[in-house]
Amino acid sequence: MPEPPVPDAGTPGTGPRSVGATIELEALTKRYPGSALPAVESVTLDIRAGETVILVGPSGCGKSTLLKMINRLIEPTGGRIRIGGEDVTDMDPVRLRRTIGYAIQASGLFPHMTVAQNVALVPKMLRWPAARVRARVEEMLDLVGLDPAEFHGRYPRQLSGGQQQRVGVARALAADPPVLLMDEPFGAVDPITRDHLQDELIRLQRELHKTIVFVTHDFDEAIKIGDRIAVLRERSHIAQFDTPEAILTHPADDFVSGFVGAGAALKRLNLTRVRDIGISDCPTVSVDDPHQHIVDKLRSGGTDEVLLLDKRGSPYKWLRRGDLMRAGGSLARAGTPVHDTVTRDATLRDALEAVLTDSTGRVAVTGRRGAYEGVVDVETLMNSVHELLEADRLEAREAQADIEEQRAAQTHAEQEGFFGGEAKT
Amino acid sequence: MNFWEYLGSRHQQLLIDTYQHASVVFQCMVVATVLGVLIGVVTYRSEWAGNLATTATSTLLTIPALAMIGLLIPVVGLGVPPTVIALTLYGLLPIVRNCIVGLRGVDPSLVDAATGIGMSRPARLARVELPLAWPPILTGIRVSTQMLMGIAAIAAYASGPGLGNLIFRGIASLGSRNALNQVLAGTLGIIVLALLFDAAYVLIGRLTIPRGIRA
C-alpha cells in the first residue's frame, strides 16, 4: 500500500484527507541518565497504516516513554523510528511533531486560549490561510461532537472534563496528521464519560483511518478500541502483540493472563456484536392495526406473545394472551412496556445484560431511528457464547501446539549449531 | 504659611518634581522589567542558575539605598546616572523572583503538550509559558514599583530628580518656616503617585491577563 510521505501531511490543499501511515520501531531504546536499567529496552514494533494499536502494561513499564519517542518528545538513546517508510530518527523534531497528532491525559489544553484558538494552533503553525483555519476549527469541533457556535469562544475552564478531552482530540487532529499519539487520554474522566469518549474515538477512527498509538493501563479500554494490543512488561519488553481476541483467548504467558485478569470469558463477549449472531423474528403488531387484528394475532396458534410497535415502528410493549382482556380491551393499559433495546452494533455483553434484566428473556433489536428489526433471546445468546468459547479454546490449543512445535524445532536447530530465532541481546 | 498656602505658592515646582519622580520610576521599571524577565527566562530552567539569580538580586536589595548611591557616585558621577542604576538594580528582585517562580509553576503537562504539538522553544515560551506566568510577573512588577517609589526619594542625595529633593531640603532646614511643609509635600506626593501607579497596574492586569486564567 503506498504511504503518504510524512512532510506532505497537513500541507494546505483540498482533496482527500490523509489516512494513516505505517510506524516502524526498530530496536528502540531509552536509557535515562543516572538510571542503571533502560526505561525502554530494544523495542521492535511494526504498526500498520490505519490501525489502532494500544500499549498496555503496568505503571512504570515505559509506555509513555515509548510513545513519546515516536514524536521525539523523548530522544531515543538507540534504535530507529520510521513513519510512512521515512526514517524520522534524525529529522527536525519540531517539523516532525507538526505532522503527528498528540493528545494527553487531562487534555493539555492551554487555559489562556479559547477552544477555537487551541484547535487552530497547529494549522496556524503550518501557515494555513486564515479562512481555511477558521473553517477547519468548525469542522473539527463538529467532528468531535461539540457545537461550534456554542463552544468556539469558551475557555477550557468553562468546559467539563469530557468536553475538554474532546477539544484535545480536535486539536490533535486539526492539521490532519496521518499519525495520532494518545497518552491515557481518557484517564482523568468518570467511567460513563470515558465510555462515551471511547465510542466517539471508535466512530472517528472508522471515518478517518489514522494510525493511532494509544497508551492505557486499562485492559478493558484496550480491548474495546484496539485493533491490536501490545502488552508490555518491565522495560517495555513486548509480552504479546496481537489482536484483542487472540490475547483474550490465548495469552502468551502468565504475565499476559495476569494482565488480562479474571473474567476473560466475559470480556470475550465485548468482542462480538449482535450482528454476528442470529437474530430471530417474532410476531409484531402495530398500534395502528385494527383492534380485531391484534386479538386475532394473539389467538392464532404458535405464539403466546407479540411485540407491539408504536407509530414509528419502534418496539413499545410486549403483549401476552389475556393481557388485553385483563386491561378491559385498552391497548394503552395492556402489556409490559419495553425497557431496553439493543442495536446490531451492541456487544454480546450489552445484549446479555438486556436479556437478563428483561423478564421476558429476550430483547428487541432495533435499526435506524429505533425501528424494530428482530429479537435476540436468551437461548440464542447462550448458544452463541458457548460456540464462541469452544472455537476460541480449539484455536488456543492449535496455537499452543504450534508454539511447542516451533520451540522444538528451534531447540533442535540450536543443538545443531544454528540459530533458529533472532539473537537476543 | 500653612500647608495649603505652601502648595498653592509652589505648585509649579511641585508638579515638576512629581513628574520627574514618576518619570524616573517609570523608566527604571521598564528597564528592570525587561532585564528581570530576561534573567528569569534565561535561568528558570536550571535549578542552580535560577537560585543564583534570585540570591544575587536579593543580595543587591540588602545594600542600604544611601550606601548604594554613595558607592555609585564615584563611578558614574552625580545626577541621573546613579539614580537610574540604583533604582533598576533594586527593582530587579521581585521581578526576577516572580518570573522564575511563575515560569517554573507552569503545569509541566502543558509544556509537554506545547512541545508535543510542534511548538519550537521560543514559540512555546512566548505563546504558552510567559502568558501563563504573566500574573505573578505582573505582581512582581507592582511590588517593585511600590518599592522604587520610596527608594527614588533617596536619589536626591546624589542630586537626582524627583520628590526626594523636597524631603532632603526640608530635613536640612528643620526648624525653618517651610521645612515641615516641604517634607510633608514630598511624602504625600510619593504616596499619591504610588496609589496612581497601583491603579494603573490593576487596569493593565485587566487588559493583559487572558480571560481564561483570570482569577
Ligand SMILES: Nc1ncnc2c1ncn2[C@@H]1O[C@H](COP(=O)(O)OP(=O)(O)OP(=O)(O)O)[C@@H](O)[C@H]1O
Ligand atoms: N525524565 C525521567 N528521568 C528519569 N527516569 C524517568 C524519567 N521519566 C520516566 N522515568 C522512568 O522510566 C520508567 C518508565 O516511565 P514511563 O513514564 O514511561 O512509565 P509509564 O509506563 O508511562 O507509567 P504510567 O503508567 O505510570 O504512566 C519509570 O521507571 C520512570 O521512573
Ligand SMILES: [Mg+2]
Ligand atoms: Mg505514562
